[in-house]
Amino acid sequence: MPIEAIAGLQLALYGLGWALAAVYLAEERAALSHWAAYALMQAASAWLAAEPMAQGLRPPMASLVLSVLGFVAATRGIDLFTRGRATLDRWLLPLTVLTLLPIVLSALWVEDPALRRRWQETPYAFGLGVLLLSSVALLWRPLRRRAGTLAALAVLLPSALTGLTGLASGVMHLMLGAPALGQMQQAARVPQVLASLVASAVFNFGYLFLLLGRLISQWRASARQDHLTGLPNRRATEDGLAVDWARHQRQMSGLSLALIDVDHFKSINDRHGHARGDEVLVFVARHLQSRIRVGETLGRWGGEEFLLSMPGSSLAAAQLACDRLRESLRQAAQQTLGEPLTVSIGVAQVLPGEASPQALIDRADRAMYRAKAEGRDRVVVAG
Numbered sequence: 521m522p523i524e525a526i527a528g529l530q531l532a533l534y535g536l537g538w539a540l541a542a543v544y545l546a547e548e549r550a551a552l553s554h555w556a557a558y559a560l561m562q563a564a565s566a567w568l569a570a571e572p573m574a575q576g577l578r579p580p581m582a583s584l585v586l587s588v589l590g591f592v593a594a595t596r597g598i599d600l601f602t603r604g605r606a607t608l609d610r611w612l613l614p615l616t617v618l619t620l621l622p623i624v625l626s627a628l629w630v631e632d633p634a635l636r637r638r639w640q641e642t643p644y645a646f647g648l649g650v651l652l653l654s655s656v657a658l659l660w661r662p663l664r665r666r667a668g669t670l671a672a673l674a675v676l677l678p679s680a681l682t683g684l685t686g687l688a689s690g691v692m693h694l695m696l697g698a699p700a701l702g703q704m705q706q707a708a709r710v711p712q713v714l715a716s717l718v719a720s721a722v723f724n725f726g727y728l729f730l731l732l733g734r735l736i737s738q739w740r741a742s743a744r745q746d747h748l749t750g751l752p753n754r755r756a757t758e759d760g761l762a763v764d765w766a767r768h769q770r771q772m773s774g775l776s777l778a779l780i781d782v783d784h785f786k787s788i789n790d791r792h793g794h795a796r797g798d799e800v801l802v803f804v805a806r807h808l809q810s811r812i813r814v815g816e817t818l819g820r821w822g823g824e825e826f827l828l829s830m831p832g833s834s835l836a837a838a839q840l841a842c843d844r845l846r847e848s849l850r851q852a853a854q855q856t857l858g859e860p861l862t863v864s865i866g867v868a869q870v871l872p873g874e875a876s877p878q879a880l881i882d883r884a885d886r887a888m889y890r891a892k893a894e895g896r897d898r899v900v901v902a903g
């Protein structure tokens with residue numbers, strides 16, 4: 521079996537892997553399907569080239585065209601992966617057309633085999649070189665920003681080296697005659713295919729690792745986020761509070777905490793349905809989030825209950841801030857939702873010698889229940 525066919529098999533397997541990933545990962549589908557197209561086109565290109573190359577003949581026109589289109593798809597895929605859509609669009613199409621045009625036209629009109637070979641392989645080599653090197657230059661910054669220097673270097677290096685090889689081979693096509701070039705190509709066949717096997721492995725595994733890294737950090741973030749409101753969920757809120765607590769313990773900088781509970785929320789669900797209840801919760805979360813100060817943390821504590829951690833705030837300052845929140849929410853709800861919506865808030869401040877954040881939460885909770893018992897729509901501070 522010619523070595524090009526083995527390389528084609530490897531590329532086809534990468535292509536199937538990316539295609540499968542594209543089916544399952546809807547968010548990354550655009551980039552993944554481009555990489556699947558890249559690997560499958562490269563595989564087809566390698567297979568088409570296998571027999572003629574084994575016999576010392578030039579690769580057929582379709583093989584060159586598929587190879588160029590494959591690299592274009594790979595580049596576009598990286599661009600989509602780095603969310604840099606606009607960067608490459610402008611020059612990718614003209615460059616592809618400029619590369620493919622002489623290859624296709626000479627296959628149709630140039631009779632002399634030696635001349636045809638030059639007219640096909642020279643633009644192929646230069647086109648590939650320019651395409652890969654300019655995409656490396658454009659993608660270096662966004663990729664480094666998103667994935668770090670080492671990862672960007674690892675995944676762009678194969679493209680850079682393949683691009684440089686393309687340019688060098690373009691120069692050789694211009695300078696050498698077809699017979700000399702044919703002999704050289706035949707002699708360099710095996711190392712060239714081996715190099716492309718390594719380059720495609722680095723490329724594919726490099727992006728696989730980047731993809732995994734992105735997925736893992738997304739999963740980590742979503743495990744700490746409340747699905748409905750987008751606020752930190754209870755676990756993340758507890759962690760945030762623990763950090764504020766530790767800072768207070770170290771610096772005695774003060775820490776106040778508020779538990780904010782929507783009044784009569786059940787009746788919203790009962791009257792307008794659960795979906796409307798969800799909308800109201802999102803509204804409350806957004807409004808509160810937009811009004812808190814930098815350094816404060818708001819999280820969803822439970823159903824219609826939110827926890828606000830206010831590091832550095834005295835009890836009086838926290839009470840005042842919470843009263844403003846309560847009043848602004850009431851007004852905003854009347855304007856936006858068209859119906860009255862109020863909250864009851866319990867506020868507590870860390871006491872000297874208090875043992876844990878849980879004790880603070882318990883006192884804020886009791887204050888919040890007093891606010892409910894005293895008629896709702898008010899702020900009560902823990903004694």
Ligand SMILES: Nc1nc2c(ncn2[C@@H]2O[C@H](COP(=O)(O)OP(=O)(O)OP(=O)(O)O)[C@@H](O)[C@H]2O)c(=O)[nH]1
Binds near residue numbers: 784789801822
């Ligand atoms: N739509 C919606 N409802 C929720 C969600 N989480 C909890 N709830 C509902 O919130 C309601 C809370 O009701 P209660 O604990 O009785 O409190 P309330 O009606 O707000 O009354 P008070 O707190 O006493 O003012 C329950 O009916 C829950 O089903 C949610 O994510 N979405």
